[in-house]
Amino acid sequence: MGDIVLTGDRPTGRLHLGHLVGSLSQRVELQNSGQFEQIFIEIADAQATTDNSGNIQKVKDNVIEVALDYLSCGIDPTKSTIFLQSEVPELSDLTFYYMNLVTLARLQRNPTVKQEIIYRGFNNTIPVGFMTYPISQAADITAFNANVIPVGDDQLPMIEQTREIVRTFNRLYGETLVEPRAVLPKNESCQRLPGTDGQAKMSKSMGNCIFLADSPEEVKRKVMGMYTDPNHLKVSDPGKTEGNPVFIYLDAFCKDKHFKEYFTNQETGKMEYKNLDELKAHYERGGLGDIKVKKFLNYVLQDTLTPIRSRRQEYEQHILEVYKILFDGSDKARKIAAETLGKVKKAMGLDYRNDLELINNQCAKYGSSPIKVEEKKLEAYKK
Numbered sequence: 021m022g023d024i025v026l027t028g029d030r031p032t033g034r035l036h037l038g039h040l041v042g043s044l045s046q047r048v049e050l051q052n053s054g055q056f057e058q059i060f061i062e063i064a065d066a067q068a069t070t071d072n073s074g075n076i077q078k079v080k081d082n083v084i085e086v087a088l089d090y091l092s093c094g095i096d097p098t099k100s101t102i103f104l105q106s107e108v109p110e111l112s113d114l115t116f117y118y119m120n121l122v123t124l125a126r127l128q129r130n131p132t133v134k135q136e137i138i139y140r141g142f143n144n145t146i147p148v149g150f151m152t153y154p155i156s157q158a159a160d161i162t163a164f165n166a167n168v169i170p171v172g173d174d175q176l177p178m179i180e181q182t183r184e185i186v187r188t189f190n191r192l193y194g195e196t197l198v199e200p201r202a203v204l205p206k207n208e209s210c211q212r213l214p215g216t217d218g219q220a221k222m223s224k225s226m227g228n229c230i231f232l233a234d235s236p237e238e239v240k241r242k243v244m245g246m247y248t249d250p251n252h253l254k255v256s257d258p259g260k261t262e263g264n265p266v267f268i269y270l271d272a273f274c275k276d277k278h279f280k281e282y283f284t285n286q287e288t289g290k291m292e293y294k295n296l297d298e299l300k301a302h303y304e305r306g307g308l309g310d311i312k313v314k315k316f317l318n319y320v321l322q323d324t325l326t327p328i329r330s331r332r333q334e335y336e337q338h339i340l341e342v343y344k345i346l347f348d349g350s351d352k353a354r355k356i357a358a359e360t361l362g363k364v365k366k367a368m369g370l371d372y373r374n375d376l377e378l379i380n381n382q383c384a385k386y387g388s389s390p391i392k393v394e395e396k397k398l399e400a401y402k403k
């Protein structure tokens with residue numbers, strides 16, 4: 021069997037540049053490489069309810085936003101299956117059985133969950149469902165026999181948890197589930213894009229995001245207001261590029277063609293900077309102002325976002341079709357998840373309807389007649 025990819029996002033807001041470098045671009049690349057047997061992209065609305073039980077409307081409204089963002093980035097529904105988690109109830113069944121393979125102490129050690137608890141101020145009010153979402157994520161992954169999981173580094177603990185569940189399940193009940201591995205973005209500055217304010221993470225709740233659906237004016241305004249090196253006061257001062265979000269964004273997005281287009285002198289044909297190393301060197305030496313670098317970053321980002329924005333505007337005219345893509349994808353996903361659930365229950369010995377031996381044994385135990393149950397009779401009960 022070929023490699024199977026699965027990944028997903030919680031629909032709690034529009035997707036932003038952090039998602040684009042952290043996962044979306046890579047998904048499109050994987051999709052277009054043609055190297056994978058199947059690609060599943062889950063809109064994890066059920067997972068999103070684990071910390072939004074009082075605000076389901078928000079989750080619901082963002083499903084279409086996330087779907088539009090996917091499609092506008094180049095996820096092609098004829099090549100990748102986009103589906104809604106809540107439309108695949110088999111995932112909950114799997115979660116239920118996996119829950120017994122994980123200790124509470126193990127869940128409490130999950131560093132991403134720990135951080136989220138602090139961040140959301142849950143203290144002693146942690147919903148049980150929230151605490152167990154890493155297990156439900158293991159169901160998401162294993163239901164589709166996915167072995168390649170492209171994610172950001174904050175998701176590594178979830179993949180590790182999934183691997184443990186798979187190993188425990190297979191040890192207890194026989195080789196059934198596929199062990200997945202995480203695939204991180206190659207470019208290091210892509211693994212976690214900082215916010216425009218210099219905070220470690222771009223996050224909607226911190227108001228430091230550039231959204232894929234932002235207008236050109238919004239993008240420009242956000243870029244020109246970005247946090248840079250706070251000690252780089254005068255143009256002539258030497259500046260720091262390491263940890264400087266403007267340069268981290270350039271690392272993540274700029275290509276050599278941008279230097280050619282933006283920094284070539286029309287008259288002399290000479291390039292002011294040939295690549296990012298030269299630009300960085302000048303900034304570090306002193307003599308290069310933030311405004312000039314930001315204007316270049318704005319150019320790079322507009323070039324990156326323009327095709328995405330225009331594809332989005334096209335899909336926005338066809339919302340009904342976008343929902344249809346989600347429902348068709350969910351139907352397809354559900355079939356596969358049901359097969360896996362069947363295998364899981366069989367491995368655990370919970371498939372009574374197909375267990376001729378069990379029924380016969382119980383008949384024998386009580387001396388009840390159908391020791392020689394003709395298989396035909398049982399057919400009626402088979403599922």
Ligand code: TRP
Binds near residue numbers: 026
């Ligand atoms: N937890 C992921 C996030 O917050 C979303 C997600 C749900 C996911 N199920 C998944 C990611 C399975 C990868 C694989 O973004």
